Amino acid sequence: MTISRRKLITTGLAAAAGATGLGVMDRLARSYGLIPPDSGGVFGPGETLTYAAQRLLTRHSMAREFSRSQISPKPFPNALAPPTDAFKLLQAGGFRDWQLVVDGLVERPTVFSLADLRSIGVRSQITEVVCEEGWSYVAEWIGTPLSAVLRETGLKPEARFAMYRSYERGWWDSIDLGDAQHPQTFLTMGMNDGDLPVPFGGPLRLRVPRQLGYKSVKFVNHITVADSMKKFGSGQGSPGPDYGYSWYAGI
Ligand SMILES: Nc1nc2c(c(=O)[nH]1)N[C@H]1C(S)=C(S)[C@@H](COP(=O)(O)O)O[C@H]1N2
Ligand SMILES: [Mo]
Numbered sequence: 001m002t003i004s005r006r007k008l009i010t011t012g013l014a015a016a017a018g019a020t021g022l023g024v025m026d027r028l029a030r031s032y033g034l035i036p037p038d039s040g041g042v043f044g045p046g047e048t049l050t051y052a053a054q055r056l057l058t059r060h061s062m063a064r065e066f067s068r069s070q071i072s073p074k075p076f077p078n079a080l081a082p083p084t085d086a087f088k089l090l091q092a093g094g095f096r097d098w099q100l101v102v103d104g105l106v107e108r109p110t111v112f113s114l115a116d117l118r119s120i121g122v123r124s125q126i127t128e129v130v131c132e133e134g135w136s137y138v139a140e141w142i143g144t145p146l147s148a149v150l151r152e153t154g155l156k157p158e159a160r161f162a163m164y165r166s167y168e169r170g171w172w173d174s175i176d177l178g179d180a181q182h183p184q185t186f187l188t189m190g191m192n193d194g195d196l197p198v199p200f201g202g203p204l205r206l207r208v209p210r211q212l213g214y215k216s217v218k219f220v221n222h223i224t225v226a227d228s229m230k231k232f233g234s235g236q237g238s239p240g241p242d243y244g245y246s247w248y249a250g251i
Contacts, residue, residue, distance in 0.1 A: 034056070043244075105156040106154055108153050109153065117189065124142045164206050174232070174247070184209050
């Protein structure tokens with residue numbers, strides 16, 4: 001997309017939102033694939049404008065990467081529900097039986113072990129986890145880019161979102177394919193040169209460094225590629241919007 005076209009669309013969206021509102025903006029945004037799944041919620045018009053503007057302006061931008069010396073010495077993880085017995089059993093086995101299911105609108109639905117993911121290719125990034133509550137820390141994250149995993153499974157033409165679920169009850173989220181295929185979106189297995197500790201989401205956490213911490217779901221065990229988020233939960237892309245947190249949390 002050329003700059004002038006971008007400008008036209010963002011200006012158009014802003015003008016439409018300010019003036020006659022939502023009908024025009026909705027039509028414009030819809031025709032360019034810029035409607036977030038929570039556009040129908042209380043903050044709907046605002047969410048659409050934020051998401052659309054970010055998509056157009058920062059689709060390919062990178063989250064800031066830090067140097068090794070900037071790694072936070074003693075980050076503390078957010079509080080978690082106590083692990084279930086089934087999880088402890090997996091942990092006792094060194095997570096050799098951990099499975100990541102990738103299904104939905106993919107050419108080849110696949111079950112990956114952690115070793116399978118490693119064999120696809122492992123990379124590292126030093127990025128920041130930023131919680132919406134105002135704290136953050138920098139760590140090195142080691143893992144397999146989600147884009148590489150999706151290349152293994154292939155994507156059907158209708159694919160638009162990657163929905164991801166956690167082993168932890170109630171935790172799931174989704175990102176659009178732009179973010180799913182972004183070079184910094186990793187399925188992480190390691191942190192600061194060691195295995196990813198359980199409190200930080202080990203054995204497998206999806207790191208989405210271009211969005212707030214709550215999108216980086218811990219204990220990921222299932223990814224479903226979808227054309228729409230309508231059929232999941234309350235249809236807004238994640239549980240967040242039900243509690244006032246926007247689905248798109250770009251930083
Ligand atoms: N499964 C799961 N994932 C989760 C959470 C959680 O409680 N459970 N908390 C989220 C929130 S709100 C933030 S800010 C980050 C916190 O990451 P940290 O514990 O590494 O600081 O993880 C996110 N991922
Ligand atoms: Mo958070």
